[in-house]
Amino acid sequence: MTQTPAQIPAKREITTKPRFxxxxxxxxxxxxxxxxxxILGLILAFLLYNGYSTLKQQxxxxxxxxxxxxxxxxxxxxxxxxxxxxxxxxxxxTMIVAVIAVIVGVPISVGAAVYLTFYAPASIKKIMVTAIDxxxxxxxxxxxxxxxxxxxxxxxxxxxxxxxxxxxVPFFKLPAPYVTRSPFIAGLxxxxxxxxxxxxxxxxxxxxxxxxxxQAAYALGGTRFAMLRAVAFxxxxxxxxxxxxxxxxxxxxxxxxVYTVLNIVYQVNWQILLSAGGNVASMILLKFGExxxxxxxxxxxxxxxxxxxTLIVNSIANLIVTRTGKSGR
Amino acid sequence: xxxxxxxxxxxxxxxxxxxxxxxGKTAGIFVASMAVxxxxxxxxxxxxxxxxxxxxxxxxxxxxxxxxxxxxxxxxAVDAVFRAFVTMMVAMAITPIISIxxxxxxxxxxxxxxxxxxxxxxxxxxxxxxxQGGLLHAIIGTFLLVLFAMIISVPIGILTAIYLTEIRGxxxxxxxxxxxxxxxxxxxxxxxxxxxxxxxxxxxxLNGFEGSLALAILMIxxxxxxxxxxxxxxxxxxREAGVALGGTQWRSVAMVVxxxxxxxxxxxxxxxxxxxxxxxxxLLLLTGGSGTKNFNMFNNSMGSLPSYIWQSFGAGTPESIxxxxxxxxxxxxxxxxxxxxxxxxxxxxxxxx
Numbered sequence: 080m081t082q083t084p085a086q087i088p089a090k091r092e093i094t095t096k097p098r099f100x101x102x103x104x105x106x107x108x109x110x111x112x113x114x115x116x117x118i119l120g121l122i123l124a125f126l127l128y129n130g131y132s133t134l135k136q137q138x139x140x141x142x143x144x145x146x147x148x149x150x151x152x153x154x155x156x157x158x159x160x161x162x163x164x165x166x167x168x169x170x171x172x173t174m175i176v177a178v179i180a181v182i183v184g185v186p187i188s189v190g191a192a193v194y195l196t197f198y199a200p201a202s203i204k205k206i207m208v209t210a211i212d213x214x215x216x217x218x219x220x221x222x223x224x225x226x227x228x229x230x231x232x233x234x235x236x237x238x239x240x241x242x243x244x245x246x247x248v249p250f251f252k253l254p255a256p257y258v259t260r261s262p263f264i265a266g267l268x269x270x271x272x273x274x275x276x277x278x279x280x281x282x283x284x285x286x287x288x289x290x291x292x293x294q295a296a297y298a299l300g301g302t303r304f305a306m307l308r309a310v311a312f313x314x315x316x317x318x319x320x321x322x323x324x325x326x327x328x329x330x331x332x333x334x335x336x337v338y339t340v341l342n343i344v345y346q347v348n349w350q351i352l353l354s355a356g357g358n359v360a361s362m363i364l365l366k367f368g369e370x371x372x373x374x375x376x377x378x379x380x381x382x383x384x385x386x387x388x389t390l391i392v393n394s395i396a397n398l399i400v401t402r403t404g405k406s407g408r
Numbered sequence: 409x410x411x412x413x414x415x416x417x418x419x420x421x422x423x424x425x426x427x428x429x430x431x432g433k434t435a436g437i438f439v440a441s442m443a444v445x446x447x448x449x450x451x452x453x454x455x456x457x458x459x460x461x462x463x464x465x466x467x468x469x470x471x472x473x474x475x476x477x478x479x480x481x482x483x484x485a486v487d488a489v490f491r492a493f494v495t496m497m498v499a500m501a502i503t504p505i506i507s508i509x510x511x512x513x514x515x516x517x518x519x520x521x522x523x524x525x526x527x528x529x530x531x532x533x534x535x536x537x538x539x540q541g542g543l544l545h546a547i548i549g550t551f552l553l554v555l556f557a558m559i560i561s562v563p564i565g566i567l568t569a570i571y572l573t574e575i576r577g578x579x580x581x582x583x584x585x586x587x588x589x590x591x592x593x594x595x596x597x598x599x600x601x602x603x604x605x606x607x608x609x610x611x612x613x614l615n616g617f618e619g620s621l622a623l624a625i626l627m628i629x630x631x632x633x634x635x636x637x638x639x640x641x642x643x644x645x646x647r648e649a650g651v652a653l654g655g656t657q658w659r660s661v662a663m664v665v666x667x668x669x670x671x672x673x674x675x676x677x678x679x680x681x682x683x684x685x686x687x688x689x690x691l692l693l694l695t696g697g698s699g700t701k702n703f704n705m706f707n708n709s710m711g712s713l714p715s716y717i718w719q720s721f722g723a724g725t726p727e728s729i730x731x732x733x734x735x736x737x738x739x740x741x742x743x744x745x746x747x748x749x750x751x752x753x754x755x756x757x758x759x760x761x
Contacts (some may be wrong), residue, residue, distance in 0.1 A: 086437060097656075097657070098656050098658075100656055100659075101656045101657050101658050103655075103658070104656075104657060104658035104661070104662075105575060105577075107567065108567050108570050108571045108574070108575055109575065109577060109579070110567070110572060111563065111564050111566075111567020111568055111570075111571065112567060112568045112570075112571030112572065112575070112579060112583050113583065114564045114567075114568065114628070115568060115577065115583060115586045115587045115590050115628065115629070115632070116582070116583065116586050118594070118625060118628070119586060119588065119589065119590060119593075120607065121601070122593070122597065122601040122625075124596075125601055125604040125605045126597075126600065126601060126604060128604070129604045129608070132683035175609070186497065187500045187501050188495045188497075188501065189501075190496070190498065190501075191494070191497050191498040191501040192499025193494045193497075194494040194495055194497065194498040195498065198491060198494060198495070199498075206756075207498065207502060209751065210502060210505050211501060211502075211505070212747075213505070213506075213744065213747055214508075214745050216597045216679075216682045216683065216746075216747050217508065217740070217743065218685070218686020218687065218688065218714065218716055218739060218740075218743065219595075219686070219688065219689075220686060220688045220714055220718060220736070221470050221508065221512070221685075221686065221736055221739070222508075223741065224717070224721060224732065224733070224736060225504075225507070225508050225511055225512075228511070228515070229507060229508075229511050233457070233713070235460070236458065237458065242460070247659050255444060271504045274501050274504075278501065282731075302483050302484060302486070303487055303490075303491070304483075304486055304487040304490040304491075305483060305487070306590070307490070328592045329592065331594070332592070332593070332594025332596070332597070333594070334594065334595060334596040334688075334689040335688040335689050339721070349574060360594055360596045360597075360689070363596055363600065364596060364689060364692065364693075367692075367693060371417075375608075378600070379600060379604055382596065382597050382600040382601075385594060385596075385597060386593065386594070386597045389591075389592050389593065389594055389597075390589055391587070392592070393589050393591075393592035394585070394589050396592075397585060397588040401585075401588075
């Protein structure tokens, strides 16, 4: 019996080496993925490049002084010596308005998130979540106009009440009887603007609360509030802090709404009920229209400061939120 | 053989659910608090909506606390108060939305008329009577600006999402971090950046394309993050099946994963558009606000809905303010339609054709 020699198949190539098409694919996708890095880098580079001369000339005074004067000499040339650019007033204004927004907006958002996650019946929950998400898509110019025409009248009344009963708090003093278009009202508008993002982040975190712990709390006979206090709040605490910082970042960078609602006056104003204030973003928009090329450079520097500030706040916020989301506790 | 007695199936019990009695009690407290707040406002010098709301909430919480305390002691009472508190908070979160929607309709619908969609503002001032002129130029402008922003940002956003979910190389963590950081870039900074990078050194004048670039920067993070969420939902089985059939990674992503995620990716795109359609600040810096129809993205100032609203608001007369609200109404309708479309698409099951 002759045996035909077994046909030994050619050795198959087994390789993990990616094909050419895959290499191209990976290259293109990685390129696209790195675009966010490139864009952020370019923003930093171009703003620094344009704002550098101002930053160099003004030094630390750019952050600490509240004097913004673009002096033009009689000859029409820019008088660099006598021009002063300092954004301290607007930086303080930015923080004041954003902090008011956080103080007013966060309890509402977190309370709403608790209600939507642990209390709301499914039907109500769906409608409300949709409504709050929709609000996130409202354009900021809409919030601005609404704040100007609708919230202004109520806000004025609330401001007068605050002044009447709490004028012993330094922030609520009124050196002059002007309460319209104050940082307080701008802060209220921003508070409403950050409600969607803070609510959705908090809701996300609350909904990740481990079910076994929730059930354990109920099994021990806890009321819903006891469960929240013992399980949900400790679990979600740091995530909510992150969400709050995200809201803070949003509130610091808001331009059009603040410009519409606030009476922008270039001075340090701690009296939040007084009709004067501003933030860096709205100041840039205000000055940009009639700025000389030299002043534009100063505005670029101001934009750079705003960019770095919001980037820092957002990065910390994102770090906190991602960490909470991943770890079990 | 004994037949198993068919035990009557008990109705599902929900001991935790509110009974009719509970509901009646809540309604009773509600009505009583309303009555108290009405009486207090009428009888004392406290006036205004704020007084009604404050007294109502205070009364509600007090009655609720007392009733529950009497029935089940302190923990139950605290629980009830907290419940009332969070309900109050959600009401406060919803109130502005309703107020905004109602305001826009009440103030904007006077300004609606047919010529709004057939005429532009090239021979009219914003202070003219409302039926003159229109915002056709603004709709065309916004459409073109958003279209170009979409053409730039959607491929980049989806590529980023594919990198984050499919390639998962060593840059995954930093990129996902940077995309999140990028979503917080203030819109005015995006405008300033394009001004510094394109307008100052290259074009030296306003045009639509610069506006689109700024919008694209704001749109990329939204598209990337939503697409990432969607691609994560595609089951790994599909990818493995693609590879097992001998496909390269490129083919299994392009022919299997992306088509499976199609409706989700469209949702991401629409959400991105909704995010930037009303963006105002960068357009004020970069595109200007022309009142004539301009179809050329690379030349001359370009009108847009936000700048139309902004300019009519700035003009300050009753006519121009009505124009601004009408513009907002149109913009809001566009945003709501886009949002609803995104929702409807997004609710479909991922992976279905």
